[in-house]
Amino acid sequence: MGRGFFAEIAHQQRLHEQQQRRQAVAAVQASNRAVREAERAQREYERAVAAYERAAEREQAYARAAAKEAHVNARRAEAESRTAHAQDAFEQIDSILAATLDVDDFVDLDSLKTVAEHPPFPRDDLRTPLPKPPRVVPRPEPEFVAPPPPTGLSKVFSKKKHAEATAEAHALWEETHKKWAHRAHTVLPAMNAEALENWRTAEQQREKELAEAEDQYRRECTERERHAAEANERLQRFKDALAAGDPGAINDYVGVVLGNSAYPETFDVVHEFDFDAELGELTVSAAVPPPTSVISAKAFKYVAASDEIRETACTQKEQRDRYNRAIAAVAIRTFHEVFESDREERIKTISLTVQTDTINPATGLVEKFPFVAAAADRDDFLQYDLRHVDPVETLALMRAQVSRNAFGLKPISMARGIR
Structure with missing residues (x-):
């Protein structure tokens, strides 16, 4: 043989x-x-x-x-x-x-015992939570700044011109403030809400993939342990038979020696x-x-x-x-x-x-x-x-x-x- x-x-x-x-x-x-x-x-x-x-x-x-x-x-x-x-x-x-x-x-037949060797968990990357997205905040609310009032003689002759400049500046501020308010109270909250929802979805997917990977790894480790246990049980039966002088076990032992x-x-x-x-x-x-x-x-x-x-x-x-x-x-x-x-x-x-x-x-x-x-x-x-x-x-x-x-x-x- x-x-x-x-x-x-x-x-x-x-x-x-x-x-x-x-x-x-x-x-x-x-x-x-x-x-x-x-x-x-x-x-x-x-x-x-x-x-x-x-x-x-x-x-x-x-x-x-x-x-x-x-x-x-x-x-x-x-x-x-x-x-x-x-x-x-x-x-x-x-x-x-x-x-x-x-x-x-x-x-020494004990030297032939099998020890299950497990590789490192292959998806350690999934164990790190995804960073929560930073909240985007609006720029400071724009303040109305009126044109500087006239001084000296111009106070007498430039009242109308100053009033017109003030009205024009106020209109421009109102337009700017309106855009700021829309972004601050509508656009950015929606963006932050969407980013947060995407993060939650990605985190759920990560946790799902991590659970699946860990489950797969546990199953593989269990299978390796099972194979090792079966090999060691087989080895123990071999040792018992050899100790009892079973001819087949003696023949197998010779195979180990010559192998x-x-x-x-x-x-x-x-x-x-x-x-x-x-x-x-x-x-x-x-x-x-x-x-x-x-x-x-x-x-x-x-x-x-x-x-x-x-x-x-x-x-x-x-x-x-x-x-x-x-x-x-x-x-x-x-x-x-x-x-x-x-x-x-x-x-x-x-x-x-x-x-x-x-x-x-x-x-x-x-x-x-x-x-x-x-x-x-x-x-x-x-x-x-x-x-x-x-x-x-x-x-x-x-x-x-x-x-x-x-x-x-x-x-x-x-x-x-x-x-």
Whole structure:
């Protein structure tokens, strides 16, 4: 069987933990530095090209040279980055067994509990009331200002003219006052009343939308809580069944353990397994990538004369030795992780096959190629100090069937079974 529900959760957690650990590894740091240098050089190249395009004709020769130099630096940095990436990939493959030895493969199932994670309320803007519109007030009421009375001799001769000016000013004031009164007592009250009504309508709409958004958010939170509760109830049933020694639960726990086993991206491994409670035996099949999918270039060099990045491939012997060692490491790692994680010691023996599915160059058809068939007894296997073993030699000690050349797709015979 493949990864189940809890196995997938564990697998993703282990991938995250493995990534965090690898960030501190010198090879990764070197790779990251090379990547940053490549990116920096590329940015300089792009800036130089832009400068070249902007440069005046008399400056283009200099800009052209700077752009060429930046391009060369960028390509060299890219080659160095690709080399660092390749070396890091090789280091991960070469340490398949070592990578698991500092990790306790026992899985505390409580670590798989689900906690509902709620996003922030998406409509916080609706929680702020709309500002009440300011009341528009009329300008001060216009006052009548009579023309200044005549003085001196003009008091005798300009009485009529002054009276006419006063009457004209009063008529103008009356017209102005009439307009002011209409605006102050009719127009502005209507405007204020309309603005206030529009505000009330908008506020009611805001409150309605807020209530709907909060209700929707509560429903979504409730649904997330429900899913989390159901997952945790399922987990508790799993824990109870495992504590009771239920064979199906033991099988599922193995799935969690092997799902928690994070292999390099360039050498991923998928397990299928089945537990026989009567015999206390776990049968495991580990599917590894075929030789053709494993990285083979070990170095990259920029050649300025042809403006190309050339790769240096590993020799056939290097590829063969690395692949064959990796196959053996997968086998020993699988035994180790299952036995170490089974603290209740319910799994007494493991029967293991390591194989790949790929095209048979003789038939053109996809076929299974078994490379390792091995069986291990718990008590015997746990005596080994895996920090100091050669996995190939360990398999030989266990009398396992091992392909003479897995890299060359030379399968073992399964005629006599695993034992």
